Amino acid sequence: MLNISGIVNGVVLDHIQAGKSMQIYKYLGLDKLDCQIAIIKNVRSDKMGKKDIIKIECGIDTLNLDVLGYLDHNITINIISDGKVCDKIPLTLPKKITNVIRCKNPRCITSVEPHLPHIFHLTDPETELYRCAYCEEKYR
Amino acid sequence: MKHLLNPLDFTVEETNRLLDLASDIEKHPDRYAHLCDGKKIATLFYEPSTRTRLSFEAAMMNLGGKALGFSDAANSSASKGETVEDTIRVVSCYADICAMRHPKEGAPYVASLFSRIPIINAGDGGHQHPTQTLADLLTIRSLQGRLDNFTIGFCGDLKFGRTVHSLINALTRYSNIKFILISPPELKVPDYVRDDVLQGFEYEEVTSLEEAMPKLDVLYMTRVQRERFFNEEEYIRMKDSYILDAEKMALAKDNTLVLHPLPRVNEIAPEVDNDPRASYFKQVQYAVYVRMALILTLLDLAPELN
Numbered sequence: 001m002l003n004i005s006g007i008v009n010g011v012v013l014d015h016i017q018a019g020k021s022m023q024i025y026k027y028l029g030l031d032k033l034d035c036q037i038a039i040i041k042n043v044r045s046d047k048m049g050k051k052d053i054i055k056i057e058c059g060i061d062t063l064n065l066d067v068l069g070y071l072d073h074n075i076t077i078n079i080i081s082d083g084k085v086c087d088k089i090p091l092t093l094p095k096k097i098t099n100v101i102r103c104k105n106p107r108c109i110t111s112v113e114p115h116l117p118h119i120f121h122l123t124d125p126e127t128e129l130y131r132c133a134y135c136e137e138k139y140r
Numbered sequence: 141m142k143h144l145l146n147p148l149d150f151t152v153e154e155t156n157r158l159l160d161l162a163s164d165i166e167k168h169p170d171r172y173a174h175l176c177d178g179k180k181i182a183t184l185f186y187e188p189s190t191r192t193r194l195s196f197e198a199a200m201m202n203l204g205g206k207a208l209g210f211s212d213a214a215n216s217s218a219s220k221g222e223t224v225e226d227t228i229r230v231v232s233c234y235a236d237i238c239a240m241r242h243p244k245e246g247a248p249y250v251a252s253l254f255s256r257i258p259i260i261n262a263g264d265g266g267h268q269h270p271t272q273t274l275a276d277l278l279t280i281r282s283l284q285g286r287l288d289n290f291t292i293g294f295c296g297d298l299k300f301g302r303t304v305h306s307l308i309n310a311l312t313r314y315s316n317i318k319f320i321l322i323s324p325p326e327l328k329v330p331d332y333v334r335d336d337v338l339q340g341f342e343y344e345e346v347t348s349l350e351e352a353m354p355k356l357d358v359l360y361m362t363r364v365q366r367e368r369f370f371n372e373e374e375y376i377r378m379k380d381s382y383i384l385d386a387e388k389m390a391l392a393k394d395n396t397l398v399l400h401p402l403p404r405v406n407e408i409a410p411e412v413d414n415d416p417r418a419s420y421f422k423q424v425q426y427a428v429y430v431r432m433a434l435i436l437t438l439l440d441l442a443p444e445l446n
Contacts, residue, residue, distance in 0.1 A: 133249070
């Protein structure tokens with residue numbers, strides 16, 4: 001088994017769907033951080049069979065939890081302090097997400113005014129449906 | 141500050157109050173003739189719509205105010221690449237209220253985020269056209285005396301017609317309304333209207349206008365556009381069955397209201413115009429009253445009604 005040392009202070013994103021860690025790396029903007037980051041793919045898991053884990057040596061405030069909640073609210077967030085898990089943060093579907101997904105409706109005002117932020121609202125939590133704040137088009 | 145972007149932005153109570161005000165304006169236009177003295181409406185029309193623009197300008201002038209604006213994006217700074225955000229910031233310095241028509245969906249919403257004056261959505265692409273819906277509600281209520289307990293038929297292009305979707309949505313807030321949706325199979329209402337809006341309400345989808353006619357208290361006609369059809373033969377086969385003429389009117393009740401958002405092309409034969417049940421030109425007049433009521437309401441100038 002591959003051995004990766006634990007982090008002393010930072011955040012561990014656990015129970016990421018296997019293969020999704022690079023997507024999360026991109027959406028969270030982790031490439032812009034200067035700290036140590038470990039991406040571990042296809043870790044054996046009793047619960048999931050296989051899973052991905054990301055370890056990040058940074059404060060929780062650095063991460064946009066709304067993005068994470070939108071991408072996969074089953075991810076576990078462990079806050080690590082002095083080498084120990086000191087807190088777990090539950091994720092929920094965010095009510096509003098900004099600049100994570102883009103409206104694909106060619107008739108939407110965002111298609112001609114590129115400076116506008118792409119904002120989506122959660123309109124049906126049951127079906128996890130998001131609609132564009134401007135044109136109300138569904139995001140699929 | 142309040143804007144009107146969606147037909148459902150107003151609660152039922154607010155909508156009813158607005159319709160009451162519009163009815164009072166109809167009865168006593170002279171009492172309202174100077175309430176907007178010194179006020180200006182900016183009509184920012186990024187795509188041409190003569191009727192709607194004139195209706196807003198007439199509404200403001202009837203209240204004693206003035207109107208300024210443009211009727212085509214080519215005549216505005218949008219042609220130089222100015223954003224909606226900048227345009228409305230500038231226009232906020234010129235006028236007291238703004239009516240905006242824009243080909244892109246959500247443009248009036250963007251304006252409302254940066255505006256210092258109330259914004260009225262005067263139509264944004266295929267998205268919303270709330271003042272048309274308010275005008276339809278006022279017409280039905282004024283000519284029929286109520287907004288509940290009736291059967292309304294929508295006929296023609298129910299797939300792409302946003303006025304139809306908005307009006308159905310608005311009417312589901314009143315009680316005991318039955319919907320009959322009359323269209324060719326290709327032009328039935330979109331799934332979301334059936335699943336999200338009409339769910340739990342009494343409605344039927346039919347293809348024959350003749351069969352539906354005797355049941356209707358209100359008939360809302362729309363245009364069946366040639367370009368919506370998959371092929372020409374289909375269009376020719378279908379189009380006549382959705383043309384309202386004297387023969388079909390003979391099947392209707394004595395007091396059925398015939399409405400149409402206009403412009404009509406050939407879906408209502410001119411012979412129907414003289415039928416007392418034809419109410420589509422009255423609808424145009426009611427649209428002016430409802431826009432007057434809306435301007436007063438958004439400018440906080442509406443008087444208390446007894």
